[in-house]
Amino acid sequence: MLELKNIDTYYGNIQALRDVSIKVGEGEIITLIGANGAGKSTTLMTICGVVPPRKGEVLFEGRVINGVAPNKIVQQGICQVPEGRLIFPDLTVQENLDMGAFLRSDKEGIGRDLDQVFGLFPILLERRKQLGGTLSGGEQQMLAISRALMARPKVLLLDEPSLGLAPLIIRQIFDIIKQINRESNTTIFLVEQNANQALKVAHRGYVMENGRITLEDACDKLLANDAVKKAYLGL
Amino acid sequence: MRPVPWFCKGKAVRDPPRGRQDGFMEYFLQLFFGGLSRGSVYALIALGYTMVYGIIELINFAHGEIYMIGAFMGLIVAGVLTAMGWPTLSILVIALIIAVLYSAAYGYTVEKIAYKPLRGAPRLSPLISAIGMSILLQNYIMLAQTPDFLPFPRLIPDLEFMEPYANFLATSDLFIIVTSIAVMVALTLFIKFTRMGKAMRATAQNRKMAMLVGVNVDQVISATFIIGSALAAVGGVLIASHIGQINFVIGFLAGIKAFTAAVLGGIGSIPGAVLGGLVLGWTESFAAGYVSSDYEDVFAFLLLVLILIFRPAGLLGKQRAQKV
Ligand SMILES: Nc1ncnc2c1ncn2[C@@H]1O[C@H](COP(=O)(O)OP(=O)(O)OP(=O)(O)O)[C@@H](O)[C@H]1O
Numbered sequence: 056m057l058e059l060k061n062i063d064t065y066y067g068n069i070q071a072l073r074d075v076s077i078k079v080g081e082g083e084i085i086t087l088i089g090a091n092g093a094g095k096s097t098t099l100m101t102i103c104g105v106v107p108p109r110k111g112e113v114l115f116e117g118r119v120i121n122g123v124a125p126n127k128i129v130q131q132g133i134c135q136v137p138e139g140r141l142i143f144p145d146l147t148v149q150e151n152l153d154m155g156a157f158l159r160s161d162k163e164g165i166g167r168d169l170d171q172v173f174g175l176f177p178i179l180l181e182r183r184k185q186l187g188g189t190l191s192g193g194e195q196q197m198l199a200i201s202r203a204l205m206a207r208p209k210v211l212l213l214d215e216p217s218l219g220l221a222p223l224i225i226r227q228i229f230d231i232i233k234q235i236n237r238e239s240n241t242t243i244f245l246v247e248q249n250a251n252q253a254l255k256v257a258h259r260g261y262v263m264e265n266g267r268i269t270l271e272d273a274c275d276k277l278l279a280n281d282a283v284k285k286a287y288l289g290l
Numbered sequence: 291m292r293p294v295p296w297f298c299k300g301k302a303v304r305d306p307p308r309g310r311q312d313g314f315m316e317y318f319l320q321l322f323f324g325g326l327s328r329g330s331v332y333a334l335i336a337l338g339y340t341m342v343y344g345i346i347e348l349i350n351f352a353h354g355e356i357y358m359i360g361a362f363m364g365l366i367v368a369g370v371l372t373a374m375g376w377p378t379l380s381i382l383v384i385a386l387i388i389a390v391l392y393s394a395a396y397g398y399t400v401e402k403i404a405y406k407p408l409r410g411a412p413r414l415s416p417l418i419s420a421i422g423m424s425i426l427l428q429n430y431i432m433l434a435q436t437p438d439f440l441p442f443p444r445l446i447p448d449l450e451f452m453e454p455y456a457n458f459l460a461t462s463d464l465f466i467i468v469t470s471i472a473v474m475v476a477l478t479l480f481i482k483f484t485r486m487g488k489a490m491r492a493t494a495q496n497r498k499m500a501m502l503v504g505v506n507v508d509q510v511i512s513a514t515f516i517i518g519s520a521l522a523a524v525g526g527v528l529i530a531s532h533i534g535q536i537n538f539v540i541g542f543l544a545g546i547k548a549f550t551a552a553v554l555g556g557i558g559s560i561p562g563a564v565l566g567g568l569v570l571g572w573t574e575s576f577a578a579g580y581v582s583s584d585y586e587d588v589f590a591f592l593l594l595v596l597i598l599i600f601r602p603a604g605l606l607g608k609q610r611a612q613k614v
């Protein structure tokens with residue numbers, strides 16, 4: 056459904072991605088793990104068109120989407136929950152969610168999806184009129200995920216959703232990711248440092264080092280892989 | 291004596307204070323409304339600075355020139371229609387509309403050729419490009435029109451019902467105040483409720499995230515320049531008619547004042563630009579009226595310095611720790 060083919064991405068003269076190829080099937084959860092600065096966030100920004108690749112192709116549903124403007128890519132159904140959540144601080148929770156549905160015009164559908172995200176995260180309903188910037192970290196993460204869901208994405212890209220959250224909330228967030236995948240058959244591309252959790256949630260995983268994909272396998276195999284165990288699972 | 295533009299020195303050339311200045315209250319009101327009208331125009335122009343800064347963190351030095359170009363377009367339209375014998379008020383309306391469209395086109399074009407190619411470049415580059423654009427437009431108008439002052443026809447007639455108040459409130463002041471308020475209310479509603487308005491707010495708060503929810507940021511930036519330029523053109527035509535003359539430097543002078551107003555109110559803040567404009571207008575008006583018109587600029591900039599000492603981000607600006 057989504058495929059990266061031999062992607063090279065640069066920031067100015069600095070090469071961040073080297074010959075990256077990743078394939079995501081419809082309805083699949085895949086995870087990309089790697090150390091700080093490996094190029095995980097860059098991979099997601101390349102998919103979304105914010106940092107276009109210099110070489111290679113990004114394909115979505117068979118069409119080339121690299122070089123397409125970011126807003127057009129969102130329109131095709133790819134949404135990202137970026138690193139650091141990037142909540143609009145001076146918009147209310149409700150307005151943040153409305154921004155998620157920016158490209159939609161089906162009022163009824165938006166209303167239904169709004170009810171659905173309030174069902175997933177009841178706290179957001181309580182905080183509806185509060186400014187996004189005043190939410191706690193965990194609440195902001197919930198809002199960021201909800202905002203992406205409001206676009207009704209076909210593919211949801213999540214960049215370190217567990218970062219800085221308490222273990223209990225992390226479990227809750229991962230449960231909800233599974234639920235989203237199960238209930239609406241949303242394809243999920245999960246970037247994580249929390250390799251242990253991520254590999255348990257996902258079906259397949261990729262390991263990235265210094266901008267290259269070094270390993271790719273089913274998650275249970277990666278969990279059993281000695282190199283992965285040593286480098287990412289702390290075993 | 292060389293005529294001085296209104297923005298340089300206190301009193302309007304055409305509408306000298308008509309009060310006999312006998313009553314304290316009357317004089318006070320005269321200064322109050324004079325300051326309000328002047329401040330509204332500062333606010334109209336300051337909005338353009340502050341909106342552009344809010345979206346792309348650029349100080350658009352060419353903004354004053356857009357204002358000046360609006361005034362020139364107003365003059366051309368007014369000249370033609372006056373010669374055709376149209377009634378004054380209809381000339382005013384048409385001059386406003388055409389000047390707004392013309393300035394908006396200029397603002398849009400300036401962004402496309404002078405700033406857009408420099409997106410992603412170091413911050414100094416677009417700033418220098420803006421200064422270059424300002425000088426270019428000034429000189430272009432000087433050469434294409436004239437370096438001298440041109441008389442601007444009086445487009446705001448004295449209305450009869452204003453006669454009892456004429457001692458402290460000229461019709462043109464009232465007109466400027468009312469028009470500015472109407473335009474600002476419209477702008478507020480636009481930003482609060484329209485799709486483009488929401489996209490603007492989102493882009494100002496986080497450009498990357500705005501892209502990721504599907505906002506076309508290029509479009510938002512263009513719209514910001516178009517709206518800012520349109521507001522400046524409204525100010526340009528109204529003031530030109532109020533003062534009665536224009537030349538190619540009026541944009542530079544008004545630009546500095548309006549920029550001061552934007553900084554005073556907190557650059558990036560829309561209510562800040564309005565408040566900054568009014569505070570600046572009143573300061574100048576009262577300083578000119580009670581001290582001396584030679585001192586109005588001194589007081590204006592003294593006020594700026596004081597406010598920036600105590601509130602570095604301006605009156606309504608966000609107090610943020612600066613990244614060094
Ligand atoms: N805007 C930028 N300009 C220049 N270099 C950048 C930029 N963003 C990222 N980089 C560089 O690109 C490389 C990959 O960064 P990226 O953010 O993709 O890493 P990451 O895998 O997401 O790391 P983390 O787990 O810490 O978030 C890093 O070396 C980083 O310094």
Ligand SMILES: [Mg+2]
Pocket residue numbers: 095096097138214
């Ligand atoms: Mg990252």
